[in-house]
Amino acid sequence: MKIKSYLTDTILMLLILIASFSVVIFMQKSFETGAIAQMIFVLAVFLVSLSTHGYVYGISASLIGVLAVNYAFTFPYFEFNFSLPENLFSGIVMLFVSVMTSTLTTNIKKQEHMRAENEKEKVRANLLRAVSHDLRTPLTSIYGSCSTIIENYDSLSKEQQIKLLSEVCGDAEWLNRMVENLLSVTRIDSEKVSVKKVPTVLEELIDTVLVKFKKRYPSQSVKIEIPENFIIIPMDSILIEQVILNLLENAVYHAKGMTELILRVYTKEKRAVFEITDNGCGIPKEKQETLFSGGFERGSPTVDGNKNSMGIGLSVCATIIKAHGGEICAESIPGKKTKVWFSLEMEDTKHEQ
Secondary structure (H helix, E strand, O other), X not given: OHHHHHHHHHHHHHHHHHHXXXXXXXXXXXXXXXXXXXXXXXXXXXXHHHHOOOOHHHHHHHHHHHHHHHHHOOOOOOOOXXXXXXXXXXXXXXXXXXXXXXXXXXXXXXXXHHHHHHHHHHHHHHHHHHHHHHHHHHHHHHHHHHHHHHHOOOOOOHHHHHHHHHHHHHHHHHHHHHHHHHHHHHHHOOOOOOOOOEEEXXXXXXXXXXXXXXXXXXXXXXXXXXXXXXXXXXXXXXXXXXXXXXXXXXXXXXXXXXXXXXXXXXXXXXEEEEEEEEOOOOOOHHHHOOOOOOOOOOOOOOOOOOOOOOOHHHHHHHHHHHHOOOEEEEEEEOOOEEEEEEEEEOOOOOXXX
16 A cells, blocks of 8 residues: 555656646747746645655655756756756745645644544444443343343243243344444455455345345245346345345334335336335434434334344444445434335346336
């Protein structure tokens, strides 16, 4: 990355200086004046210092500019002559401009970097707080159920033991999915990591999602609406499966009073749109803006009343879709319905619905 940055800055500096040199020659031929050469190269030094990193390129540009003006645009032409006061003065001005501009640019970039780091720390703190909250409830439940079985093993009936153990298995499975979500975020939440897309058949993707969802929620029905056309979408299928499962699971947990859950997929221009709709309690308007940023506050209505998720699943969804070059949105009418959709670019879009 550093080599690429150095190479980019070097090329940029050379392009600006070459462009300045060309502009000065053009001005000389067009207006028969060479007095503007120093001004053009001062501007060039300013642009180089503003566009590159550190002090080296700005100072180098000022030195090259002084030599170019002295050699090509100052009498005697095509000879170096440093005895003239104006040459010395132009060199000092260019050096001053480069140092001042580089200093200001460096300070601004440092402030931006510090601001970005502070924002990252804030996100990490929010995520840690969310994880602590979301993991505490199932862990407490698992500990309580296991303690009850150990302390009251002889007095508990077989049915009671099975019920408590089932609750332990359910909480353990929920914890496993939470860990999968967090691993997905750490896997792709970096500019150095790119999602590897593989052409995936839509129908196979939906079938896999339904099998996993039915295994977790056998009593919850999902209405499926997908195009009859053969559709292929480049994606990391495991991550997109997790997005759809998270959205369906979020409806099960949060859509209080839900009687209908719909998974619809349709094509629009060159993209495939995945849409999950429920007719549950909806999402309050004040919470919709932070829905995909992990800011879904505790106290949100849930189906089971035990797990008050803070929206880690939705934050994971947004991260995965962004890494795929797609977009994710939500629309909710409190007390009526919620619709969440995301779009992905298709490989073949000959047929549209």
